[in-house]
Amino acid sequence: MALLETTKLGKTYGSLTALKDLNFSVEQGQVMGLLGPNGSGKSTTLGILLGVIKNYRGSYRWFEADNSALQRQRIGAILETPIFYPYLSGVDNLKIAAKIKRVDKHDIERVIEQVGLSERKKSRFKTYSLGMKQRLAFASALLGKPEVLVLDEPTNGLDPQGIADIRKLITELADQGLTIILASHLLDEVEKVCTHVTVLKRGKLISSGAVDEIVQGNDELHLKSKEPNKLLAALSKMPELENPKITGDTVIVTVDKNYNEEQLNRTLMKQDIVLVGIQRIQKRLEDQFLELTK
């Protein structure tokens, strides 16, 4: 079941096109990473999907129903910075969110406990550290056990401990089978947590699919030999190896993810080429992202 489906979503600000004909979907149980450089349209996309950016083109459907406030009550979301009433306590802020979402007030204690804010729940929001504010935002998003969680840069501005805490929380939620849409600059985080990614560039979708598929076929083999030029010549004749290049005593080739380097070693041995070192470098999402958004 598609929890979210967008059709030709578009948004312009004056002469600037922030988003153009964006089509993508998120299935139940997926952890979707929304990636893109600054100004690529990630926040605009999430703003439209959460009903705070208006006058857009195209359409979107949450839970296979037309967009409405009732659908939004089934979503937990954090857009950029945590937003609360500074003069109210954490628990009072959550009471407001619970009333809006029509969630029983007893659920407030559960989410406060879940994010570890029990000791400071009665302190005013304005006295919280950035990490605590972000945890309160998570607590608010988790009220009423949402079916999908939308997170826009959830670790922005946090210290390393705060980042680790939030990452752990996201991983736990993902493990529980919650559908998550995560926009983040931290590609390492996305690669660890996400099952799927959608990559945007200047408001256009440039790639979308499972993380494994996106990074597939892009491993590098670093082959060391005492005769690197002879090795390069041999490798250049093998069509399954791409972009062979020489760096010192090492020859680097790009291979498919399923390529068997043992077989390559045997083939080279038959040609009297002895490898003194062989190393597979897996291309990471970050490399692929930089390549896509170049």
Added chain:
Amino acid sequence: MLRLLTIEWLKLKSFRMFWVVLIAYTVIIAMVINQAAELKLDLPIAQLEALQFPDVWHIITWASNTLNILLAAVMVFYVCDEFRNHTVRKQMIDGMTEAEFVLGKVLILISLTIFSTLILFLIGLVFGVKPPLADNSVIWEKIHYLGLHFLSLLTYMSLAMLLGIIFKRAIPALMVFIVLHIVEFYFVRRIGGSIIELLPLHAMDDMISIPFLAGKVTKAPLNGVTIIATVVAIYFLVFNLLSWLKLKRSSL
């Protein structure tokens, strides 16, 4: 309705400015009316105290009119605070509709107006019964002025709220609100005419006419007031409809 009122109450109970202004409003009204009680009117029949039934209703509602701006200002600050803290955005993300947001605020406007009307009612009763009454029925004779005050204040604050939603910042919204008073005053004075006199602020003001001219209590023609009250009620609906439309069409 109760859900929206609870949400607004949770926000307001710690909004210090709201309570400070509410207390200041109550104290100032009591002081102004107390001063008015010292006035003596030269009427053809005898010299009477100004605050006497049934004219007390007319006089206290008119005297309190100038203080409406206090309640309007606190409403502007309250609404603009939602934009300043971006909490309006958070509420929409959580699943509140634009109509619910405006309705929640209108419920607060109504609560404030009920509070103000009740205060005036109590003050009117206290001051009105000071001279002994020969006929108790006279107490309720001009009680409709409280109804006019209710409608006038409600519409006045709705206009203030609309400006808050349009400008999103309290100071510019209040400045435009004050400029509107000046512009309307200028138009009414310079141009006049029945249509001009139906401009919103003037119409609200006109529902409760100046109670005494040349030392005499004036009479307000009730049928004329009914027309103005109907126009003001339409303004109330229009202002809140515009607030909703503005929210509906703007990105947050």
